[in-house]
Amino acid sequence: MPRSIEVYQVNPIFRSMREVMTLVRLYSVSKVYPNGAVGLLNVDTHIRQGEFVFLVGPSGAGKTTFMRILTRQVLPTQGQVIVDGRNVVRMKPSEVPYLRRTVRMVFQDYKLLPNKTVYENVAFALRVTEANPRQVRPRVMESLELVGLAGKARAYPGELSGGEQQRVSIARAIVGAPTILLADEPTGNLDLDTSWGIMELLLRINKTGTTVIMATHNSSIVNGMMRRVIELDGGKIVRDDERGAYRREADHYMVLPG
Amino acid sequence: MRLTTIWYFLAEGWRSARRNVSLISLGTIAASLFVLGAVGLVLLNLNHVSQLLRSRIEIRAFLEDGLSADRIAAIKAQIQATDGVKQVTFVSKDEALRTLRAQLGERASILDVVGENPLPDAFDVKVEEPDHTVEVAARVSRISGVASVNYGQGFTEKLLATMRLVGVAGALVALLFVAAVVFIVGNTVRLTIISRAREIEVMKLVGATDWFIRWPFLVEGMVVGLVGASVSGLLLFVGYKFAVRYLAGLAPFIPVVTAPEPVAALCVALLVMGVIMGAVAGGVFVKRYLRV
Numbered sequence: 001m002p003r004s005i006e007v008y009q010v011n012p013i014f015r016s017m018r019e020v021m022t023l024v025r026l027y028s029v030s031k032v033y034p035n036g037a038v039g040l041l042n043v044d045t046h047i048r049q050g051e052f053v054f055l056v057g058p059s060g061a062g063k064t065t066f067m068r069i070l071t072r073q074v075l076p077t078q079g080q081v082i083v084d085g086r087n088v089v090r091m092k093p094s095e096v097p098y099l100r101r102t103v104r105m106v107f108q109d110y111k112l113l114p115n116k117t118v119y120e121n122v123a124f125a126l127r128v129t130e131a132n133p134r135q136v137r138p139r140v141m142e143s144l145e146l147v148g149l150a151g152k153a154r155a156y157p158g159e160l161s162g163g164e165q166q167r168v169s170i171a172r173a174i175v176g177a178p179t180i181l182l183a184d185e186p187t188g189n190l191d192l193d194t195s196w197g198i199m200e201l202l203l204r205i206n207k208t209g210t211t212v213i214m215a216t217h218n219s220s221i222v223n224g225m226m227r228r229v230i231e232l233d234g235g236k237i238v239r240d241d242e243r244g245a246y247r248r249e250a251d252h253y254m255v256l257p258g
Numbered sequence: 259m260r261l262t263t264i265w266y267f268l269a270e271g272w273r274s275a276r277r278n279v280s281l282i283s284l285g286t287i288a289a290s291l292f293v294l295g296a297v298g299l300v301l302l303n304l305n306h307v308s309q310l311l312r313s314r315i316e317i318r319a320f321l322e323d324g325l326s327a328d329r330i331a332a333i334k335a336q337i338q339a340t341d342g343v344k345q346v347t348f349v350s351k352d353e354a355l356r357t358l359r360a361q362l363g364e365r366a367s368i369l370d371v372v373g374e375n376p377l378p379d380a381f382d383v384k385v386e387e388p389d390h391t392v393e394v395a396a397r398v399s400r401i402s403g404v405a406s407v408n409y410g411q412g413f414t415e416k417l418l419a420t421m422r423l424v425g426v427a428g429a430l431v432a433l434l435f436v437a438a439v440v441f442i443v444g445n446t447v448r449l450t451i452i453s454r455a456r457e458i459e460v461m462k463l464v465g466a467t468d469w470f471i472r473w474p475f476l477v478e479g480m481v482v483g484l485v486g487a488s489v490s491g492l493l494l495f496v497g498y499k500f501a502v503r504y505l506a507g508l509a510p511f512i513p514v515v516t517a518p519e520p521v522a523a524l525c526v527a528l529l530v531m532g533v534i535m536g537a538v539a540g541g542v543f544v545k546r547y548l549r550v
Binding site: 071073094097098099100101104105111113124125127128129130133172176 | 260262263266456457459460461462463464465466467468470
């Protein structure tokens with residue numbers, strides 16, 4: 001007997017195991033910016049714990065808006081958003097910092113602080129959460145080791161290559177052990193070899209149980225990973241494939257397989 | 259809140275103040291606090307003069323002629339019992355004449371023409387509250403046996419009114435300078451906030467609470483306020499000492515505050531105000547940049 005039915009019998013509120021483990025849920029979410037630009041239009045979706053999801057689509061399709069809504073950088077104009085059991089829309093402003101400690105972000109432009117060393121940049125994210133000061137050093141070093149930059153702890157971001165800087169920003173994102181890692185075009189400024197290094201790293205983080213949601217234009221990466229792909233266009237979900245590729249007719253990013 | 263967090267706020271605020279605050283803005287703050295302190299010193303001296311003048315205000319109650327010693331003693335007791343009276347001293351007509359002779363000096367001979375002592379017996383009445391002089395004088399004048407009262411009618415009223423006006427005007431000027439200092443400190447902190455907008459953005463994105471972000475700026479404002487106030491306080495304290503010495507040689511009849519305590523207290527008040535204004539400015543201005 002499948003496990004999902006067992007759960008159903010025990011507690012009819014849970015319709016399936018899939019729903020039990022849902023981490024992110026969007027209920028007909030729309031975002032129209034004050035200037036009339038459409039960010040998202042009536043988006044319904046859910047993402048389970050431990051998933052690795054690609055958000056693809058042309059510029060302005062709503063990928064960034066999707067991520068900004070999950071971290072409450074913008075409020076949707078309509079709909080409800082549940083992240084890790086919290087209602088992001090109805091949340092009080094004072095709760096937002098705690099949401100952002102479970103949902104960490106990695107950016108295309110890294111957003112590192114140039115006047116702080118690599119170590120300080122990562123430690124900063126932990127100190128902000130008022131973590132136990134005795135744990136700061138070991139945890140920061142652990143993160144830096146995971147991204148392979150323990151040897152550059154004393155360097156400043158300006159002394160590092162783009163790929164290394166992105167690794168620092170990933171170390172900063174995972175040092176607080178987030179539930180969800182959002183990556184907005186993390187390989188956008190990097191060459192293909194370096195990008196694959198970053199992808200390997202994100203995959204390793206994903207294997208430890210962290211849900212990864214990554215927005216990207218990079219078709220070869222999407223096609224090489226064979227993970228869930230949500231394709232957005234004009235703010236709407238036009239495709240949601242469990243093991244998808246980056247393929248869209250008449251899209252100039254299209255890459256033929258092989 | 260953890261002790262290490264508080265330490266972090268202090269260290270961050272101090273470091274940021276050292277890195278971001280220019281000599282020019284510090285100088286501006288010190289200068290405006292100096293002016294504020296100088297206004298304070300002028301007020302302090304005006305208050306001193308006013309206190310001095312007011313303490314000299316007296317009522318002289320002249321008695322009717324030919325009263326017996328018992329009657330005079332009874333009147334004295336009656337005045338003493340009047341509301342607002344602090345002290346009563348009897349001035350006999352002979353005593354008054356002697357004082358008058360001394361005041362007239364060489365021209366005292368004109369008193370000889372009069373022959374008999376024309377002056378009446380009198381009481382010198384000191385009042386508890388100089389502001390109530392007029393009312394007390396009226397009450398004393400109603401006592402039977404008192405022929406008339408003199409308290410420098412006209413002059414006393416004018417003096418009291420002028421002193422009140424000076425006090426209010428001084429307070430207004432001081433308030434204006436407080437506002438100016440808050441604005442300048444706020445602007446200084448604002449500049450450092452703008453230069454650190456990126457840092458604030460990152461802090462917000464990694465889940466810092468608003469107060470966690472605000473505290474270092476508060477500390478920075480306090481440091482700026484304290485340093486500015488220290489410079490101006492020191493200059494004021496030393497400068498005042500020299501000014502008093504100079505004035506004492508130039509115009510010794512002007513009564514100035516020479517005791518160091520009230521001046522020191524003013525300088526300490528300036529320090530406290532600098533710190534508070536810095537904190538307020540830092541706290542208020544950063545709030546606008548927290549909406550990420």
